[in-house]
Amino acid sequence: MNPSLPHGLTLDQVRKYLDNRTQEFGGLGGAIARKDAAGLRMLAHRIKGNAALYGMPELGLCAARVVDAVDAGDWAAVSEKVDAMISRLAEERARFAST
Amino acid sequence: MNQQQFHIALVDDDAEFAERLVDYYTARKMKFTHFDRAETLLSELRGHVGGTPPYDLVLTDLAMPEMDGMEFTKKLKAIHPDLPVIVMTANSSVDAAIEAIEAGAADYIVKPPHFPHLTVVLQRNLHFSQIQRENLVLRRTIEDSQSLTGGIVAKSPTLLKAIELAKRVAPSDATVLITGESGTGKEVFARLIHRASNRAEQSFVAINCSAIPENLLESELFGHAKGSFTGAEFNRPGLFEEANGGTLFLDEIGDMPPQLQTKLLRVLQDRKIKRVGENTYRDVDVRIIAATLRNLGQEVKAKRFREDLFYRLNVIPIRLPSLRERKEDILPLAKYFLERFATRYSKPAQGFTREAAEWMLSHPWKGNVRELENAIERAAVVTMDTAIGLDDLRFEALDSAAETAAIASTTPSAESTAAGENAGTPAENSSAGLEASLLDEFVKESERAAAPPAEAPAADHSLIPTVLEGEPVTLADLELRYIREVLDRCEGVKDRAAKILGIDRKTLYRKLQAADAAEHASAEG
Structure with missing residues (x-):
């Protein structure tokens, strides 16, 4: 499968973006355990704003749900939404790895 | 719209977002400079207080660590009120964006931006910013042209004396001869005399006598009849007729050919002109201001300039000093x-x-x-x-x-x-x-x-803040406000206002009547 890229975007840029997220997501478990609302929110807020520019609007939506859960202070929901975001990132990696 | 000339400052702590934006618009010939901290851009712009900032627009994120977009917008507008700011927010609620607009931002977009939409927002605001700048230049030009000594900067006693003399002789119809080296501002002075004269509402017509071939100069000055020479396909009035009621500025009069000197002398004596190829004379009421860089006295001695014409022109001599x-x-x-x-x-x-x-x-x-x-x-x-x-x-x-x-x-x-x-x-x-x-x-x-001032300078604009601070207005409304402002500055003199606006008097009347009618209809409705 050859996923379509937004105009002007290269596959190298997308892969670099995915690598950066993978590295960031490594610290998510610890942030949830510490209930680091500010740190989690900042990370998810950025992904919400930039994922679509790298051809991953679904990942942006997942991040938006994390922001909403953090804002609601519902840590069970935060954990669930963060898991969904991590899964989505894995799907995106697989999608772009196959090209 | 030509995007080549615009330079946008992008403020966002998200480097990956900025990279995408810069890539996208660089390919579209729009220059972006990225700042990951608002304070960095603010420091740079503080160096331009009172002058023109190096950016045409600022695009900033709202949610940033240290200084957020809201605080940044307020600080930026305090030092550069005319620099448009567009805020970006990833919040689905637009409350924060509205608040930013209340703080002075021109517009907002929701993150992630849809590039074609962002392009439209940028173009619209850049265009408006360009109009603002043009308006500023135009206002200064109007102020210059309306001030009696517009375009003349004088502190030296010699020039102040010349200005004083020019103002004193302006209300009379006396012929003035302005002398001075090239570039001393002889035409600027001639215009000053015209503006201060009783003929200010009429035409000021200028001609450089050395720039027009001898065989054409007569026709240019006095006009010609159809068929009077090869190429004269129509009857055409000359500059004397065009300046009728106003002022004719004859620059480089020292270069006028002898044959025309004789004809000019006759006009000055009789106040009548005859078009080339016609036998009848026409009355003209024109004030003559002549100028030359030559020493006309010496030209007279050398028999290159008619002595009687020299005396006719040299009624009020004004000598402009060199720089x-x-x-x-x-x-x-x-x-x-x-x-x-x-x-x-x-x-x-x-x-x-x-x-x-x-x-x-x-x-x-x-x-x-x-x-x-x-x-x-x-x-x-x-x-x-x-x-x-x-x-x-x-x-x-x-x-x-x-x-x-x-x-x-x-x-x-x-x-x-x-x-x-x-x-x-x-x-x-x-x-x-x-x-x-x-x-x-x-x-x-x-x-x-x-040096940056201790406090932000008060904005010195009348029209633009009216537009920016209130509800957005239509182009027609903006045009009407501008027309009224120019009219105010011309103290209601519609001829002068029309000239400044670059439209004819009828068009000005029509626009004002249409506006009045619309206002009546609105009041009645």
């Missing part, structure tokens, strides 16, 4: 031109370095005010700094080996000597004290202009 003779005006003129060109070209320069000011005072300015104006325009265009430096200014002067040698010495005393050598007059050799005091005063003033 060398009025050194007090060099630096104020340089400042005046710099303000004008920095605004016109959106350049950061607001003042001059001490070396540049010293050089200006020592340069001979053989082309007078015109040469100075050209030098400042060029310097304003090429400089990248807030202060015009010596290298920006002496670009052209370096062509002359003698001048290169003269300006190689950088000490003030050496430069004063060089000035004396360049000008070669005893008066200038003794002017070192005057130059030093002018220089000190000017440099202090330049430094004050370049």
